[in-house]
Amino acid sequence: MTRPAPLVAIKNVTAGYGGLVVLDNLSLDIAPGEFVAIVGPNGHGKSTLLKTISGLVPASRGSIALAGVDITHKRPDRIVAAGIVHVPQGDMLFADMTVLENLRMGAYLPQAAAESGRRLEEVFALLPKLRDRRGQIASTLSGGERRMTGIGRGLMTGGKVLMLDEPSLGLAPIVIDQIYELVDRLKASGRTIVLVEENAARIFERADRVCLLDNGRFVWSGGGAELMRRPELLETYLGG
Amino acid sequence: MDVLVQIVASGLTLGAMYAVSTVGLSLVYGSLNMLNMAHGAILTIGGYAAYAVSQQLGWPAPLGFLAAIVVGALIGLLIFAAAARPLLKSRNFETNVFIATIGVGAVLENVVLKLFGPYAKPQPLNIPGGVRVGAVLIPYQNIAILGVAIAMMAIVALLLQRSRAGRAIRATAQNREAAELMGVHVHGVYAQVLALSGALAAVSGVMISSLATLSPTMGGDPMLKAFIICVVAGLGNTYGAVAAAMVIGLLEAATQYLLGVRFGFALLLLLVIAVLIWRPSGFFGKARIVRL
Numbered sequence: 001m002t003r004p005a006p007l008v009a010i011k012n013v014t015a016g017y018g019g020l021v022v023l024d025n026l027s028l029d030i031a032p033g034e035f036v037a038i039v040g041p042n043g044h045g046k047s048t049l050l051k052t053i054s055g056l057v058p059a060s061r062g063s064i065a066l067a068g069v070d071i072t073h074k075r076p077d078r079i080v081a082a083g084i085v086h087v088p089q090g091d092m093l094f095a096d097m098t099v100l101e102n103l104r105m106g107a108y109l110p111q112a113a114a115e116s117g118r119r120l121e122e123v124f125a126l127l128p129k130l131r132d133r134r135g136q137i138a139s140t141l142s143g144g145e146r147r148m149t150g151i152g153r154g155l156m157t158g159g160k161v162l163m164l165d166e167p168s169l170g171l172a173p174i175v176i177d178q179i180y181e182l183v184d185r186l187k188a189s190g191r192t193i194v195l196v197e198e199n200a201a202r203i204f205e206r207a208d209r210v211c212l213l214d215n216g217r218f219v220w221s222g223g224g225a226e227l228m229r230r231p232e233l234l235e236t237y238l239g240g
Numbered sequence: 241m242d243v244l245v246q247i248v249a250s251g252l253t254l255g256a257m258y259a260v261s262t263v264g265l266s267l268v269y270g271s272l273n274m275l276n277m278a279h280g281a282i283l284t285i286g287g288y289a290a291y292a293v294s295q296q297l298g299w300p301a302p303l304g305f306l307a308a309i310v311v312g313a314l315i316g317l318l319i320f321a322a323a324a325r326p327l328l329k330s331r332n333f334e335t336n337v338f339i340a341t342i343g344v345g346a347v348l349e350n351v352v353l354k355l356f357g358p359y360a361k362p363q364p365l366n367i368p369g370g371v372r373v374g375a376v377l378i379p380y381q382n383i384a385i386l387g388v389a390i391a392m393m394a395i396v397a398l399l400l401q402r403s404r405a406g407r408a409i410r411a412t413a414q415n416r417e418a419a420e421l422m423g424v425h426v427h428g429v430y431a432q433v434l435a436l437s438g439a440l441a442a443v444s445g446v447m448i449s450s451l452a453t454l455s456p457t458m459g460g461d462p463m464l465k466a467f468i469i470c471v472v473a474g475l476g477n478t479y480g481a482v483a484a485a486m487v488i489g490l491l492e493a494a495t496q497y498l499l500g501v502r503f504g505f506a507l508l509l510l511l512v513i514a515v516l517i518w519r520p521s522g523f524f525g526k527a528r529i530v531r532l
Contacts, residue, residue: 054421076420085421092418094411105411108404109423157422 005068007032007192008053008084008161013062015052022048024216025062030161035183035193037207037224039200040237045216046196047089050163053194054086055079066161081109085159089166089196091150095139099130099149102138106156115158123152126182144175151182162186163194168202176202198238204228212237245376247493253382253451255489256389261444262466262473262481263396264437270413270476271433274337278319278345279441279466280459284352286312286442287363287449287458291356295364304365308442316438319344320431328427353456363449385447392443393482396436400478409433413476468508472515474522484523 006029016022022045030036038046051057053064055076063072066082074082094102103123107116124131127148133141138149147167154162167183168176180202187193187206197203204210204224211221214237220227227233261283268276289311294304323340330336370379400406411419412429420426448462469488473480488511492504499507515523 056417056420075425077423077425080421080423088418088421092415092421094414094418096414097410101407105407105419105422108408108411112423113404153422 009065011063013059015057015059022216033190035187035208037203037210038196038213040213044214046213047165050086050165083160085154085157086163087150087154091146093138098135100134102149102153103156106153112158119156123155127152161192165196242375245373247497249378251490251493253385255486256386257447258489259482259485260389260392260440262469262485264440265466266470266478266481267433268437272430273334277341280463281345281348282312282315282438282441283445283459286445287454290365290446301365308446309439312438312442313435316434320434360453360455366450468512474524477524480524
C-alpha cells in the first residue's frame with residue numbers, strides 16, 4: 001500500500017527569529033484527513049512550526065507546499081486563502097468585538113464570506129454555547145468560551161487543514177475534555193488536523209501520528225499507542 | 241445668557257474641528273502604534289489644496305473641498321510608503337516611525353513654503369453671513385463646520401462599524417496577528433488607515449484655515465491639540481477622542497471668554513498633566529482584563 005500524496009509537504013525547513021534558529025532542517029508530510037500531533041517541551045519550536053506554515057514566521061530555507069502548490073514565501077492572508085487555518089495559542093480573539101463579530105472575521109475572505117451563513121450554522125451546531133454567547137464581548141468570556149470562539153473563528157475560514165496550537169492550555173480538565181470531543185468530531189468530518197500540545201495523554205489515543213519535536217528537530221514519530229509503550233521517550237522528552 | 245450662547249457656539253465649532261483631525265491621528269495610533277508627526281503638515285496641505293483649486297484655478301468651492309480630501313489621502317499613502325512601510329519590520333518601530341514622520345512633516349511643510357510663500361493667505365472656502373441668537377451672531381461658517389464635522393464622523397463610524405474594510409481595520413487594531421490569520425492583508429489596512437487619516441486631517445485643515453488664515457506652519461498648533469486630546473481620551477480610542485475633542489473645545493472656548501485667550505492653551509496643558517497623574521491611560525483608556 002502506498003501512502004497518498006501529502007496534502008502538506010514540509011521539506012528541510014529552517015526558520016527562526018533574527019539570528020536564532022528554532023526549526024532546524026525539519027521535514028514532515030501530512031496526508032489528507034490525517035491527524036498529526038506535535039508534542040515536545042516548551043520553547044523547542046512547536047508554535048514556530050505552525051507559524052512558519054501559516055506564514056507569520058518566514059522560512060529561511062526549505063519549502064512548504066499545500067496540495068503540490070508552493071506556499072513557502074506567501075503572505076499569511078494568502079495562505080489562509082489557500083486553505084490552511086492556524087488557531088493560535090492563547091486564542092488571540094478580537095477582544096472588543098462580540099463572539100458573532102469574531103466568528104464573522106473568520107469569514108473575512110471573499111470565498112469564505114460567500115459560505116458564511118452555512119458555516120455559522122455548522123459552528124453553532126458544533127459549539128452550541130457560542131450561539132447563546134454570540135452577542136457577548138469577547139474579553140468577557142470564560143477561558144473555555146474563548147477557546148471555543150477561537151476554534152469557531154478558525155472553522156469559519158473553511159480551511160482544509162486545521163492547525164491548533166495548545167488547545168488545552170490553561171483550561172480545566174472538564175473543559176479540555178469538551179475541546180477534545182470537538183477535535184474528534186472535526187476529525188470524523190474528514191478534516192486534516194495538525195495539533196500542538198506540550199504533553200497530553202489525551203492526544204496519544206486520538207492522533208494518527210505523534211511527532212516528538214526537540215530542539216527544532218523531529219526525534220521520533222509514530223503511533224500514539226506506540227509512544228505510550230516507550231517510557232524512555234516520554235521520560236526524556238516529555239518529563240515522564 | 242449671551243455669553244453662554246457664544247461659548248457653546250464657538251466651543252462646538254472648535255471641538256468639531258479638533259475631532260476631525262484627532263480621529264485621524266487616533267485611528268493611526270490605534271492600528272499601527274504610530275504617532276504620525278506629519279499629521280500637521282497634511283492639515284496644512286489640505287488647506288492649501290482647497291486654496292489652490294478654488295482660488296488659483298477658480299473652480300467651484302465643493303471641488304476645492306474635494307481636492308483637499310483627495311490630496312490629504314494621497315499624502316497619507318505617501319507617508320505609509322515613505323515612512324511607515326520601510327520601518328514596519330524594525331525593532332523599535334514606534335520610536336523610528338515617530339522620528340521619520342517628523343522628517344516627512346518638515347519636508348512637506350517646506351514644499352508648501354516653496355510653492356505658496358511664507359505669507360498668510362485667506363481661505364476662500366468661506367460662507368459669509370450668519371444667524372442671530374439673542375445678541376450673538378453665529379456665522380454660517382461655524383454652522384457649516386459643525387455640520388461637515390458631524391457628517392465626517394458619521395461616515396467614519398459607518399465605515400468602521402459596517403463595512404468590510406472597517407471590520408478589517410478594527411480587527412487589525414485589536415490583534416494584528418489574528419487579523420492576518422483570518423486573511424486580512426495588514427499592510428493594505430495600514431495604507432487605508434493612513435489615507436483615511438490624511439483625508440480627515442486635510443478636511444480639518446480647510447476648516448481651521450477658514451476661521452483663521454492659511455500659512456505654511458498652521459498645522460503645528462492643531463496637531464499639538466490633537467495629541468493632547470488623544471492623550472486625554474486614551475491613545476487609540478477613536479470614539480473617546482471625539483468626546484474628548486468636544487469637551488476640550490467647549491472648555492477652551494469658556495476659558496477664552498471668561499479668563500482671556502492667553503489662558504486657553506495653558507489650561508489644556510494643565511488638563512493633560514492632571515489626566516496623566518489621575519488616569520495615566522486616559523479618560524476612556526481601559527486596563528484590559530484577561531481571564532484564562
